[in-house]
């Protein structure tokens with residue numbers, strides 16, 4: 349599988365990522381090949397516009413049913429909001445991957 353050379357986020361999460369309020373993302377298997385220690389550029393999903401670089405800290409399988417308050421807090425939202433959002437992005441998908449990351453400075 350070709351390694352991912354960038355990761356995209358919906359533009360509406362840009363401010364949360366840049367402020368350090370959002371430190372995880374939940375993705376499907378197609379984006380689970382990231383490796384701890386890997387540094388990569390972050391672009392908007394809508395325009396492909398670069399807005400920061402991140403370092404991957406961990407990639408862990410996580411079932412939708414295991415989502416808890418701690419995950420929601422790391423997403424800077426409530427648990428019901430997070431579950432609704434995941435259900436919209438990945439309808440019916442149980443097997444998610446939790447990707448922890450840190451923001452790299454300038």
Ligand SMILES: CC(=O)Nc1ccn([C@@H]2O[C@H](CO)[C@@H](O)[C@H]2O)c(=O)n1
Pocket residue numbers: 356357358361372373374375393423433434437
């Ligand atoms: C193409 C594609 O899937 N793009 C995605 C997928 C997910 N996410 C965010 O990650 C968290 C958990 O899913 C939530 O904050 C989501 O909004 C995102 O920004 N962009």
